[in-house]
Amino acid sequence: MSLLGNPSVLFLDEPTTGLDPEGTRELMELVRALSVEEHRTILISSHQLYQVQQVCDRVGTFVKGKLIACGPIGELGRQLEENCPQSAEVMASPAGEELIGLLRGLDGVTEVEKGRDALIVRSERDIRPAIAKAAVDGGFRLEHLRKLGGDLDEIYIRYFEKAGESNGSDDALKRGRKRFGRRGA
Structure with missing residues (x-):
């Protein structure tokens, strides 16, 4: 060429x-x-x-x-993770309120929400090992566990949000959060 x-x-x-x-x-x-x-x-x-x-x-x-x-x-991505909340996607069976309760009880968990096909666990730090252990010890079959936010889209969004926060109120940022369902709108 x-x-x-x-x-x-x-x-x-x-x-x-x-x-x-x-x-x-x-x-x-x-x-x-x-x-x-x-x-x-x-x-x-x-x-x-x-x-x-x-x-x-x-x-x-x-x-x-x-x-x-x-x-x-x-x-x-690693720079953003320092002292930042983490999210993990979890699929285990049987899925349901018992699994949600188990995950909510883990140290550091701030929120558990139902996604389309999986649960999203938000926490103060990366707690994937604790999630895996709790699920298996609790009698659940762990099918999928992955950290969310390591791709370039998420990295860009987080840097964009940080820039908006450091520049004060940003109408475009607020409109984007509302339009696309981002937290903090």
């Missing part, structure tokens, strides 16, 4: 806009190949965070035109 002028740095602005799923997949494979195999630096500006997460090893998050976070995705 060749690029006109053989640039070492490529700038791509919303590169998948208008592409069908197959075209998007092919473009993301090309971006990955250019980065890994040809050692090119590729800067992508995009709102398609899932796609960005698939091909980028570092991200920068901008809010109101200001860079508020930059680094590897995993590191940005």
